[in-house]
Amino acid sequence: MTVRAVQVIAGADVIAYHSARHGRSIARSIAAEHLRADHIEEALIYPVTTESTDHPGGYRGALDEFYESAAARLAAHLDAGRTVAVISEGDPLFYGSYQHMHKRLAHRYPTEVIPGVTSVSAAAARLGKPLAEADEVLTILPGTLPEEELTARLASTDTAVVMKLGRTFPTVRRAMERSGRLPEAHYVERATMTGERTEKLADIDAETVPYFSVSVVPSRIADLPPGTATSTETAMTAETATATTTTTTTTTTGEPSGHGEVVVVGTGPAGPLWLTPESRGALAAAEDLVGYTTYLDRVPLRPGQRRHASDNKVESERAELALDLARRGRRVAVVSGGDPGIFAMATAVLEVACQAPYRAIPVRVLPGVTAANAAAARAGAPLGHDYAVISLSDRLKPWEVIAERLHAAAGADLALALYNPGSRSRTWQVGKARELLLEHRAPDTPVILARDIGGPEESVRTVHLADLDPHQVDMRTLLIVGSSQTQAARRDDGTQVVWTPRRYPEG
Structure with a gap:
């Protein structure tokens, strides 16, 4: 506990704390030595935790009703002039039960929130492993997330802490394994409290895991020898x-x-x-x-x-x-x-x-x-129906093969995504491709010139096939040529969109 937390408890008239129906409160056990006999204690006992409920509003309805009732009990003390200290393990505003009281009372009464040491920091301290160093990104995840979401987030981050294990442990373990992070993962149970346990996550029996446990994927940088180059x-x-x-x-x-x-x-x-x-x-x-x-x-x-x-x-x-x-x-x-x-x-x-x-x-x-999908998204949906992807570069295949494929795809009325259309040393391919395509497409067929998509010099323009200027095309440009069904329109905000209908005319 912080010095300020001890001071506030000493000066409070009422000590409030949350607990499950068994009545045991971790927050109260942490603060027990600072409680006095004359403190008024308000045990805010949850009607449900993980079990089902017959409340007409379901699980969420039962909890919302409880929070309203608990807030009303605390408000009664405050209205009577008593000072109320709501004690919460960890930090009150970090996955803490107190935050539900805060939402309902802080705008009505003078409020001070005393920050605390989170289980995240406590777990890292007990492991003796840094959570993040230099530019590493730390991600904190609730184990209640769906497995796919957990897997994706674990795969994409540098370091991570997964909280709220208990019944979610099998899901968390699978997500760790699927994301490739299991060898790095540690398990910490009841950090800094009685019954503390730390082990490699891979060695933990799921049947032994309580709710108050976390998994830590610590800093990779911290494991490098001192002086390792960036x-x-x-x-x-x-x-x-x-x-x-x-x-x-x-x-x-x-x-x-x-x-x-x-x-x-x-x-x-x-x-x-x-x-x-x-x-x-x-x-x-x-x-x-x-x-x-x-x-x-x-x-x-x-x-x-x-x-x-x-x-x-x-x-x-x-x-x-x-x-x-x-x-x-x-x-x-x-x-x-x-x-x-x-x-x-x-x-x-x-x-x-x-x-x-x-x-x-x-x-x-x-x-x-891929560039075709990125360019199509910027323009609208020009690849919304069948389409072909062709590279105009003749470095690795003869131009005759490219021309044959352009004829075949255009003759089949496919929209086209044309990669590698031109460069300093290849300047004639775009003009020749335009000639070939005009044998099969109307002159006003929409053509999208997408350059540096996602980059600082991004530009997306739509021209008619007959007006396609090869000098405006370079290696950073991708071309999308519409089919006979592709449409272009200008919307009320001035933007132009291009799309190819998914439904093709019969006959």
């Missing part, structure tokens, strides 16, 4: 890839982890806002990051991680480097833009991973928001 950059080119593979098999953190894997992660078209929780977690857990420099720059620096950056022309070398690192026990994330399986790094990694030296290395591909 991040080590390794530049990689086609000429230096082999040397890099042999010189970066250990890091400033010491020995490899012993359980290597490669995770191919899509960052979305522009970084954190469109990064999935699973991908965020994989990037945080990786010991090595491998990728094109532009995409690596989207990932926050983390102590102990090594970055192996390269230009965008050495995909096979990047894949081989990542797999070599994993073969030596490293957890490696190959960073890709958009979705890694759409014109991106997943193919390169899997091609190499199926070769003899690497076939036993675990490889996972995590989905990301």
Whole structure:
């Protein structure tokens, strides 16, 4: 208890505390030595805790009625001129029972809230492990969340505390396992109180877990040796890839982890806002990051991680480097833009991973928001019906193949998402694609030019197919060409939306 809490209890006329129907109050037991014989005690006993109720308003109705009644009891003391101290374990405004009294009384009577030590801080202290360091993000979760939600949030955060275990423990444990956090998770029961217990979460029997227990996934940074560098950059080119593979098999953190894997992660078209929780977690857990420099720059620096950056022309070398690192026990994330399986790094990694030296290395591909979906969302719903995705780059396939596919897709009346439409060295493909498409589409077919979606220079414009200007298209632009059914309209607020109806005309 804080000094101020002891002072307030000493000066109060009435001591109020919540408890279940068994009448035992943890808050009262903590403050017991400071209570006097002349204190008036108000035991605010919940009518229900976790069991069912026949109250006409259900569980919530029963509790709301109880809170109103409890507040009225305290108000009667206050109206009589008595000072009331409502004692609450932990902090009164952190998942505390007192907050329901606060909502009903604080606007009517002078109120002082005395902060307390939360179970979160107490658990970390008993474990002797920091909760968060540097730029790490701490997430506090109630175990009552659905399992999928728990899993996603555990996967995406740096450190976490899950509260309110008890009956939720099996769900929490599964979420820890599914998110890959179980090996890091600790269990703390009744921190700083009689019956305290601390163990690894994986070793806990669910039948022994009370409500007053928490799970802690502590700081990863805290486990690094003192003086560990924030991040080590390794530049990689086609000429230096082999040397890099042999010189970066250990890091400033010491020995490899012993359980290597490669995770191919899509960052979305522009970084954190469109990064999935699973991908965020994989990037945080990786010991090595491998990728094109532009995409690596989207990932926050983390102590102990090594970055192996390269230009965008050495995909096979990047894949081989990542797999070599994993073969030596490293957890490696190959960073890709958009979705890694759409014109991106997943193919390169899997091609190499199926070769003899690497076939036993675990490889996972995590989905990301691809540029076509991001651009379509900005424009409205132009891909609302069947559509095709085609790259206009002829670096890896002949233009004749691209032209044949454009003819086939346009002839089938599919909307089109056109990736890699142009660059400094490829300037004629967009004009040629426009000519081919006009053989199948009306001149006023909507075409969306989506550039730098999600980035600082984002722009989305809609033009007619006949007016598509190749000089306005670069490698940061994605084109979406509508089908014969695609419509464009301007709304009352001046915005233009484009959509392709889901219903196609018969005949």
